[in-house]
Structures are given as C-alpha cells and as structure tokens.
Amino acid sequence: MTSRADKALVLLSGGQDSTTCLYWAIDKYGADRVTAISFDYGQRHRVELECAAKIAATVGVTYVCLPIDTFSALGGDALTDSEVQVQNELDSVTGLPNSFVPGRNLIFLTYAAAYAYQHDIGHLVAGVAQTDYSGYPDCRRETLDSLQETLRLGMESDVQIHAPLMQKSKKETVELARDLGALDAMGETHTCYNGERPPCGQCAACLLRAKGFEEAGIGDPLLANS
Numbered sequence: 001m002t003s004r005a006d007k008a009l010v011l012l013s014g015g016q017d018s019t020t021c022l023y024w025a026i027d028k029y030g031a032d033r034v035t036a037i038s039f040d041y042g043q044r045h046r047v048e049l050e051c052a053a054k055i056a057a058t059v060g061v062t063y064v065c066l067p068i069d070t071f072s073a074l075g076g077d078a079l080t081d082s083e084v085q086v087q088n089e090l091d092s093v094t095g096l097p098n099s100f101v102p103g104r105n106l107i108f109l110t111y112a113a114a115y116a117y118q119h120d121i122g123h124l125v126a127g128v129a130q131t132d133y134s135g136y137p138d139c140r141r142e143t144l145d146s147l148q149e150t151l152r153l154g155m156e157s158d159v160q161i162h163a164p165l166m167q168k169s170k171k172e173t174v175e176l177a178r179d180l181g182a183l184d185a186m187g188e189t190h191t192c193y194n195g196e197r198p199p200c201g202q203c204a205a206c207l208l209r210a211k212g213f214e215e216a217g218i219g220d221p222l223l224a225n226s
C-alpha cells in the first residue's frame with residue numbers, strides 16, 4: 001500500500017531541466033509512483049507538449065496534460081503572445097527577459113498541488129533553478145518556500161515542493177542527467193525559445209543549454225539527433 005508520502009508529481013515541460021527532474025523523481029520514488037504533468041497554456045511552441053508526452057511514455061510514467069488557456073489573453077510575453085518576438089536583451093525597467101510569463105510557475109504549482117491533493121500525491125517536483133537562470137523571480141527558493149506554505153495552509157495538506165536543480169549550474173544539471181541515465185532522453189527534449197528543431201542555437205535558451213553541455217564536456221544528444 002503506497003501512501004502520499006511515497007508518490008511524486010513532476011511538472012514536465014518537455015525541456016532539459018524538467019526531464020532531468022523526472023529521472024530524479026523516478027530514481028527516488030520509482031516509475032510506478034511518479035506522475036508527470038504538463039500544462040497546455042497556449043505556448044506558441046506546441047512541440048514542447050509532444051516532447052513531454054513522448055518522454056513520459058518512454059519512461060513509463062502516468063502522464064496528464066492540463067489545459068490552461070488564460071495566459072495568452074493576458075498578453076505581452078514572448079512565449080504566449082504571437083505579436084511579441086523573443087528578445088535576448090533584458091527589459092530595461094524590469095531586468096527580465098520578455099520570455100517571462102508573469103505568474104506562470106505559481107499557477108502551475110498551484111494546479112499541480114490541487115491535482116496532487118485529489119490523487120493523494122505528497123510531493124511536487126519542479127525543474128526550477130536560481131543559479132544560471134534567466135532571472136525569473138518565480139524560480140527562487142524563497143518563492144517556492146512561500147508558495148509551499150500557502151498551499152499547505154490553503155489545502156490543509158503537507159505537500160512538499162522539491163527543486164533538485166535549484167542550486168545547480170547548467171553544467172551540474174547536465175552531469176546529473178548523465179548520472180541518472182537521462183542523456184538519451186535529452187535528445188527528445190525541447191529548449192529553443194524560437195521553437196525550432198533542430199534548435200536555432202541563437203536564442204537565450206539555446207545558448208544557456210549549449211554552455212551547460214560544453215562545460216560538462218558532454219555532447220548534446222539533441223544536436224546529435226538533428
């Protein structure tokens with residue numbers, strides 16, 4: 001008999017970091033106790049969701065995709081608003097890239113916590129990191145700690161939010177993926193902000209990914225596949 005303390009829900013975007021977290025969760029809890037969840041939030045690059053579904057099927061975990069079609073109605077960010085191009089430069093006022101979708105991780109984690117509550121799952125796993133990241137304020141540990149407390153209060157639950165990559169550089173994340181046997185799956189992930197496969201190699205996401213693999217001295221299986 002498994003209890004909620006033995007089960008984890010991984011927020012799987014189809015990208016490199018969340019896929020590494022999926023392998024981390026399988027290593028810790030076992031594939032039969034891990035569920036992966038994706039959000040169809042109107043992202044321009046639908047390929048992400050196809051990657052997520054494929055990766056979940058490959059490792060044999062339960063997979064769910066929840067529709068949240070509100071972000072594009074809010075407007076103004078480059079990942080959901082087709083009028084806005086992804087810029088590599090930071091906004092001069094906010095200091096954030098325009099790929100920042102305000103509230104996204106908070107909303108995803110809240111939906112994930114609600115799903116976990118209904119399915120008797122005690123652990124949430126998110127691939128956010130505060131090192132080497134794009135400056136997204138919802139990727140900080142203090143944001144997650146605060147949200148975890150709010151979710152616990154608001155749901156009368158003991159849900160825990162895990163962020164195994166929080167303190168890791170991209171290099172260390174690549175090394176963790178290797179150690180967890182996740183490198184083959186990296187070839188199925190999607191990172192490029194411009195939605196290109198093979199990846200554009202120019203956007204901030206592609207550059208950060210390339211830097212991590214290069215520093216780890218490991219070839220990116222995604223590039224070998226393309």
Ligand SMILES: [Zn+2]
Pocket residue numbers: 191192193194195196199200201202203204205206
């Ligand atoms: Zn790119």
